Amino acid sequence: MTFTSLAARNILRNKLRTALTICGVAVAVITFLLLRTVLSAWTSAADFAAKDRVVTRHKITFVMQLPKRYIDQVRQMPGIKTATWANWFGGKDPKHENEFFASIAVDPGTYFEVYDEMEIPQDELDAFKADKRGVIVGDAIAKKLGWQIGQELTLESGIYAAPEGGEWKFTIRGIYTTKARSVDRSSVLFHWEYLNDGLPEARRDEIGWIVSRVGDAKQTADMGVKLDKVFDDQDVQTLSQDEASFNKSFLAGFSMVLKALNLVSLVILVIMALVMGNTIAMGVRERTSEYGTMRAIGFMPKHIVFFVLGEAMVLGLLGGLAGVGLGYPFVEKVLGRWIEENLGAFFPFFRVPPEWAVVALLLSMVEGLVAAGIPAWQASRIKVTDALRRVV
Amino acid sequence: MSEQAESIIRLRSVTKEFERGGERLRVLENLDLDVGRGAFEALMGPSGSGKSTLLNLMAGLDRPSGGSIEIDRKRIDQMSEGELAAWRANNVGFVFQSYNLLPVLTAVENVELPLLLTPVASSERRKRAETALRVVGLQDRMQHYPRQLSGGQEQRVSIARAIVTDPILIVADEPTGDLDRKSADEILTLLETLNRTMGKTIVMVTHDPAAAERASMTRHLDKGRLKGEEAPNREPAWEAKT
Numbered sequence: 001m002t003f004t005s006l007a008a009r010n011i012l013r014n015k016l017r018t019a020l021t022i023c024g025v026a027v028a029v030i031t032f033l034l035l036r037t038v039l040s041a042w043t044s045a046a047d048f049a050a051k052d053r054v055v056t057r058h059k060i061t062f063v064m065q066l067p068k069r070y071i072d073q074v075r076q077m078p079g080i081k082t083a084t085w086a087n088w089f090g091g092k093d094p095k096h097e098n099e100f101f102a103s104i105a106v107d108p109g110t111y112f113e114v115y116d117e118m119e120i121p122q123d124e125l126d127a128f129k130a131d132k133r134g135v136i137v138g139d140a141i142a143k144k145l146g147w148q149i150g151q152e153l154t155l156e157s158g159i160y161a162a163p164e165g166g167e168w169k170f171t172i173r174g175i176y177t178t179k180a181r182s183v184d185r186s187s188v189l190f191h192w193e194y195l196n197d198g199l200p201e202a203r204r205d206e207i208g209w210i211v212s213r214v215g216d217a218k219q220t221a222d223m224g225v226k227l228d229k230v231f232d233d234q235d236v237q238t239l240s241q242d243e244a245s246f247n248k249s250f251l252a253g254f255s256m257v258l259k260a261l262n263l264v265s266l267v268i269l270v271i272m273a274l275v276m277g278n279t280i281a282m283g284v285r286e287r288t289s290e291y292g293t294m295r296a297i298g299f300m301p302k303h304i305v306f307f308v309l310g311e312a313m314v315l316g317l318l319g320g321l322a323g324v325g326l327g328y329p330f331v332e333k334v335l336g337r338w339i340e341e342n343l344g345a346f347f348p349f350f351r352v353p354p355e356w357a358v359v360a361l362l363l364s365m366v367e368g369l370v371a372a373g374i375p376a377w378q379a380s381r382i383k384v385t386d387a388l389r390r391v392v
Numbered sequence: 393m394s395e396q397a398e399s400i401i402r403l404r405s406v407t408k409e410f411e412r413g414g415e416r417l418r419v420l421e422n423l424d425l426d427v428g429r430g431a432f433e434a435l436m437g438p439s440g441s442g443k444s445t446l447l448n449l450m451a452g453l454d455r456p457s458g459g460s461i462e463i464d465r466k467r468i469d470q471m472s473e474g475e476l477a478a479w480r481a482n483n484v485g486f487v488f489q490s491y492n493l494l495p496v497l498t499a500v501e502n503v504e505l506p507l508l509l510t511p512v513a514s515s516e517r518r519k520r521a522e523t524a525l526r527v528v529g530l531q532d533r534m535q536h537y538p539r540q541l542s543g544g545q546e547q548r549v550s551i552a553r554a555i556v557t558d559p560i561l562i563v564a565d566e567p568t569g570d571l572d573r574k575s576a577d578e579i580l581t582l583l584e585t586l587n588r589t590m591g592k593t594i595v596m597v598t599h600d601p602a603a604a605e606r607a608s609m610t611r612h613l614d615k616g617r618l619k620g621e622e623a624p625n626r627e628p629a630w631e632a633k634t
Binding site: 301 | 448451453454473474477478480481482486488490492494495496497501504505506508509514517553
């Protein structure tokens with residue numbers, strides 16, 4: 001028997017209460033992990049953005065369009081390796097009204113050079129390039145909606161009205177996959193030219209944004225400044241940012257949601273501390289006479305503090321292990337896969353960041369210590385004769 | 393007998409006051425007391441007479457409001473909290489009315505508990521605890537938890553815990569208060585044996601005249617004052633040896 005084993009023994013004193021507390025802590029840890037994963041997944045597109053990509057958009061907002069001729073000027077800039085452009089289409093499949101996915105009109109010749117982390121079989125890419133009404137779709141959305149190569153697809157856009165007397169009709173020519181965390185596996189990509197040809201004369205030859213790859217990744221920020229200078233004196237001014245900044249500016253619109261999630265994850269920690277604090281306080285109150293006995297036979301207040309804190313720390317650790325042990329595989333193997341396939345537009349990479357699993361484990365122990373602080377202090381300060389009076 | 397030379401416990405002009413509901417209550421009044429080495433003394437008195445308070449003072453669990461307390465020539469009333477705790481660990485064994493065993497520990501672990509505070513090695517701690525349990529006749533109950541023992545057996549474990557550090561003084565507060573007559577007799581016989589064969593000084597608070605009869609001397613407290621010594625019930629162990 002040692003001081004440590006003595007502290008740990010008390011854990012098993014009231015098995016039901018201990019089990020319920022461990023469950024409470026585990027649920028709090030799982031919720032905390034889930035929230036941190038949501039936050040991490042939400043910003044992963046920005047966090048894992050390519051370092052050598054520059055996104056050029058309208059200076060006022062990315063909703064406003066740029067003249068298509070700008071792409072030629074960008075490509076002529078020294079230091080630009082390759083460049084492409086895209087338009088947000090805002091499409092929906094009328095058969096799946098409630099499904100959200102990104103639909104983007106792209107330049108088929110250059111888009112996949114710039115986004116070379118997207119993987120498409122060569123024959124499917126060739127078929128896509130050869131068909132003006134062809135689309136390439138992400139594997140997650142294809143799986144979810146049961147889309148097959150060769151299948152006809154009709155989309156309705158909230159931004160672009162359908163061409164006169166017709167619909168936006170497509171044929172699925174390929175399915176892309178990716179291992180990159182920044183790429184949404186639920187996008188629908190089609191020919192910009194098909195969109196452009198279907199628009200009224202006044203809306204033609206406009207593009208949403210330009211994406212360029214820079215030869216030297218260290219020059220990405222400088223290149224953005226240089227590009228904007230080129231367009232400063234022209235009819236439409238631009239704002240060029242590295243991809244991470246561009247993604248972050250897009251996420252800025254959700255900043256309140258992110259702040260709220262951050263706040264809720266902190267509230268979870270407080271709840272976890274209260275659950276443990278309550279258990280420890282009850283245990284200490286029940287054991288007052290035992291602590292009195294121990295003090296009588298020579299144990300010092302510091303020993304009592306050690307026993308109470310030790311018990312709380314072990315309780316927190318067990319709860320943390322249960323939470324991480326259950327939560328990690330659940331998110332990794334079940335929930336995460338479902339979210340990536342069904343909500344890939346928002347969370348293309350929904351995995352528990354390992355560092356947050358470690359943090360959750362450490363926090364559960366630290367929270368145990370914090371929660372037990374006051375009960376431990378009170379137990380150590382009680383007068384021996386008062387503590388013994390309960391039974392003597 | 394030179395009482396001053398032989399006394400292990402010397403209380404001089406000891407008073408103890410408590411504050412209760414804004415009022416100061418004097419529980420012990422200018423009390424002088426000498427207990428000889430190897431004595432087995434019983435303290436009797438009505439509820440509120442101050443006997444438990446006196447026992448707590450002798451055991452270093454509480455401090456007097458005035459006067460001095462000397463145990464084995466050490467002024468324990470002048471010790472700090474830390475010094476008192478260390479002193480208790482080395483010099484006093486406690487026997488409580490409700491046994492006060494830790495329910496999560498086995499009998500042998502409960503007995504081993506005070507040795508955790510000593511530099512004794514783990515294997516030696518266990519050996520000493522087992523020896524103490526043999527002394528109280530519980531060699532076949534070492535791995536039992538308190539809930540698996542009878543009241544008398546629990547009190548025996550408590551006594552084993554009290555003697556495992558080989559203290560100079562054993563204080564027992566109503567050690568038979570929760571026991572039936574038969575178990576009470578066994579416990580008193582055990583205390584008597586410890587006093588006679590090991591020369592342990594024992595001070596016992598009791599309400600039970602039959603228990604007090606087993607002590608070598610009985611003192612009576614009333615309203616915080618000693619009512620005068622009674623004649624010895626029997627010859628104390630320390631005198632028997634001389």
